[in-house]
Amino acid sequence: MAYIDTKKIKSDFPIFGNVPEGFAYLDNAATSQTPCFVIDALTEYYTKHRANIHRGSYALAEEATARYEEARERIALFIGAEKEEIVVSGGATLASNMLILMLEAAHTYRAGEEIVTTVSEHHSLLVPLQELAERNGMVLRFAPLDKDGVVDEKAVVKLITRKTRIVAMSMASNVTGAVMPYERAMRAAKEAGAIGILDGTAYIGHAPVDMTTCSADAMFFSGHKMCGPTGVGILYMKGSLMKRLRPVFFGGGIVEEVTKDGARCTDAPYKFEAGTQPIAQIIGLGKAAEYLSGIGLEAISAHVRELVDYARTELESIPGVTLYAAPAEKNIGIVSFTVLGIHAHDIAHIAVEEGVALRAGHHCAEPLVRELGVVATVRASFYVYNTKEDVDALVCAIKKAQRVFT
Ligand SMILES: Cc1ncc(COP(=O)(O)O)c(C=O)c1O
Secondary structure, three states: OOOOOOOHHHHHHHHOOOOOOOOEEOOOOOOOOOOHHHHHHHHHHHHHHHHOOOOOOOOOHHHHHHHHHHHEEEEEEEEOOOOOHHEEEEOHHHHHHHHHHHHHHOOOOOOOEEEEEEEEOHHHHHHHHHHHHHHHEEEEEOOOOOOOOOOOOOHHHHHHOOOOEEEEOOOOOOOOEEOOHHHHHHHHHOOOOOOEEEEOOEEEOOOOOOOOOOOOOOEEEEEHHHOOOOOOOEEOOOHHHHOOOOOOOOOOOOOOEOOOOEEEEEOOHHHHHHOOOOOEEEEHHHHHHHHHHHHHHHHHHHHHHHHHHHHHHHHOOOOOOOOOOOOHHOOOOOEEEEEEOOOOOHHHHHHOOEEEEEEEEOOOOOHHHHHHHOEEEEEEEEEOOOOHHHHHHHHHHHHHHHHHHO
């Protein structure tokens, strides 16, 4: 059953008119492409409403502010949050670092206290957690993965004890596509009085989410992985956490009064948005959320799962290919693999000649790739505009690499 009219969807993305016919863009986990709907909103801001926000009282400034705040509302709606729970940031990495610094500033962490996470985390979450642990003498505990790359639900719950201060994990892996039992882990964190953090970067915009019913205290993601512009991300925090945290970045736009002795900050979420924000980008991200909602997150997820299923079947039938990908029903749209006797980078290189864009390496999740027992994988990642023909092109590229290298 076709969940998505890919021909129609593809025509929304001007880039596909500017690349050779049949080009298979399978590097969506690195960044997605941008539809006209978003590009037009960026152009409109720059050509009709450009001004800084929350400052001027002239028409342009009011228009820019209105569009910025509309985007905040639209993004909140998209993830089932309140607009006051949405903090604009420069991307997932910045949001993750900022959150961890704010938690450290607001709490007294003691030696021997624990952070529960998983081996499949992206460096943008794992490394700040490691740094936090090192500064405070805390201990990182890693929940194991099952054979599909999914975090073992019972094991993660068991790791969470009275010593646990933070439970932090991705909603889906950017290497194996595995969708994690994040709600169970976040609930266990809450019951233990720990802060629950989710990295939604590989997940948001690819499957439906409702933060109102999710037990996580905080979640972050990047706009560019969900058809939005680069340079923008969101830090979602539940109101209760927001109230307890103080900003770690200070500057214009977040202070109500500054004297020689000190400053008084505005209310959340504005107090976390120091300096001129990525205005055009957030407007674009709001439009990306609107665009994806128009297609339907259930339909996007079903479409991508169909492609994962097809890719898994086709790749499994090639001798020498080893898959590192969760089964379709537990997969956000990512299939990693290796080919016996051929380096991952050589596969990606040959694929370029065949018009297939892939990524090779450790995908900024080095501990996971090591755990898989390899130094690098090739990663094909799917999104709303991909087709079975893209998978066929990938299969041709692998077979060509096998002819060339073995
Ligand atoms: C799961 C995951 N988390 C975080 C990030 C970091 O995102 P950004 O580079 O946009 O800050 C990525 C990017 O690849 C990712 O895949």
